[in-house]
Amino acid sequence: MNEKPRDLNDILAEVNSVIAVACKKSGRSTDDVEIIGVTKTHGPDVVREAWDAGIRIFGENRVQEAASKIPACGGGMDFHMIGHLQGNKIKVSLPLFSTFHAVDTLKLLENLELMSSEDGHRPEVLLEVNVSGEATKFGFMPEKIDEVIEKSLEMHNVTLTGLMTMAPFTPEIEDTRPVFAGLRELRDRLETKFDIGLPNLSMGMSNDYRIAVEEGATWLRLGTVLFGDRPKWKSQQEYRWEP
Ligand SMILES: *Cc1c(COP(=O)(O)O)cnc(C)c1O
Numbered sequence: 630m631n632e633k634p635r636d637l638n639d640i641l642a643e644v645n646s647v648i649a650v651a652c653k654k655s656g657r658s659t660d661d662v663e664i665i666g667v668t669k670t671h672g673p674d675v676v677r678e679a680w681d682a683g684i685r686i687f688g689e690n691r692v693q694e695a696a697s698k699i700p701a702c703g704g705g706m707d708f709h710m711i712g713h714l715q716g717n718k719i720k721v722s723l724p725l726f727s728t729f730h731a732v733d734t735l736k737l738l739e740n741l742e743l744m745s746s747e748d749g750h751r752p753e754v755l756l757e758v759n760v761s762g763e764a765t766k767f768g769f770m771p772e773k774i775d776e777v778i779e780k781s782l783e784m785h786n787v788t789l790t791g792l793m794t795m796a797p798f799t800p801e802i803e804d805t806r807p808v809f810a811g812l813r814e815l816r817d818r819l820e821t822k823f824d825i826g827l828p829n830l831s832m833g834m835s836n837d838y839r840i841a842v843e844e845g846a847t848w849l850r851l852g853t854v855l856f857g858d859r860p861k862w863k864s865q866q867e868y869r870w871e872p
Contacts, residue, residue, distance in 0.1 A: 637682045640855055644838075648849075651842035662842055665709060665831075667852030669694065670859045673701040673870055679855065680706060688730070688850050692718040694868040695725050701870040711793075711831070711850055713767050716740055723750040730793040730831045730850075733757040733767045735777055738787065745786035752786070755793040755831050760811040763797050771815055778823055791829025791847070792816050796837055805837040809844035816845075 644664065652659045666684040668676050669691065676687055676698070689695035690712025699708055710726040713733065719740055722729075732738050732754045745752055756777060759768035769777060781789045794812045796805035809832050816827050833841025835854035842849070852859065 637678055637855065641682050641684075644851065644854060647839050648842055651839050655843045655845075657842070657845070661847055663848055664855075665711070665848055665850050666855055667711065667834075667850050668698075668856065669712075669852065670862060670868065671856055673698055673703070675856055676702045676706065684855075686848075688852075689726075691865075691868070692722045692725070693865055696721055697869045699725055700872040719744050720748070723748055723752065726752065728753040728755070728790075730755045730848075731757040731767065733769060735780060738777065738781060738784075742784045742787045750786065751788065753790045753829075754781075754787050755791045755829055756789065757793045757795075758812055758815060760794050760808045760815070761797050766795065766797070768794065771811070774815065774819065775822070778819055778825075782823065782825070789825075789827070791827045791831065793831035795834070796832070796841075802837055802840060805840050806844060809833070809837075809841045809846065813845040 648662055649659055652662065663686060664684060665686045665688045666679045667688040669689050686707045686709055688709050688711035695708060708726050709728040709730055710722055711730045713731050714722060714729060714737060716737060723744060729752055738754065741752060741754060756774060757768040758774060759766045759770055792812055792815065794808060796808040799805060812830060812832055816830060820827050829848055830846050831848040831850060833846045833849040835851055838849045838851060
């Protein structure tokens with residue numbers, strides 16, 4: 630594992646100044662942009678350090694890892710599931726996460742609704758959209774979204790609060806702009822058509838968050854830029870912590 634290069638407070642100050650410049654450029658308020666600290670593979674110590682530095686939301690992408698980590702963090706933090714969620718993990722994940730970013734099939738949405746009602750949970754969900762149409766990506770094709778929104782409007786336990794996307798990897802960061810702009814335009818169109826609010830746009834990661842902010846991101850999912858390189862993912866056994 631690489632050592633953390635510098636003090637997290639210094640890194641956050643830099644990231645926040647990038648965000649501030651991007652907000653200014655696009656006429657946005659920094660109040661509308663929040664960093665989600667992506668702590669996957671990192672232990673509770675890293676979560677607590679980030680909490681002390683002012684981060685309030687944490688993103689995890691593996692349910693078993695989060696189930697071990699979250700109780701060991703001491704409470705008060707808001708954890709979001711940002712990764713692909715398998716149907717057989719819904720039940721264990723509901724008590725762990727307030728918000729699910731990567732809802733990418735109607736069946737998953739319906740099962741979240743169903744299992745939430747059984748257990749009395751009220752999760753917020755974002756629909757993951759495959760804006761770029763890349764074959765390898767998870768997420769709804771943009772033209773499928775309308776019927777999913779229609780179905781979601783009949784649900785009582787899950788609340789749809791926005792959209793999420795991942796830009797394809799590109800060495801040329803500007804290439805991500807049409808993807809992020811596309812998600813914002815889709816959101817705007819859906820809000821008008823269905824007369825609903827979809828305030829959350831979860832987009833932008835360590836390499837492309839500046840562009841994402843310029844294009845309207847409200848939740849940035851930042852891992853590497855804050856916490857350094859992640860070790861290569863090992864077996865599940867490596868990610869267990871004592872509560
Ligand atoms: C790991 C992960 C991130 C963070 O990626 P970095 O490049 O380390 O910032 C963001 N979103 C999702 C869905 C992830 O799995």
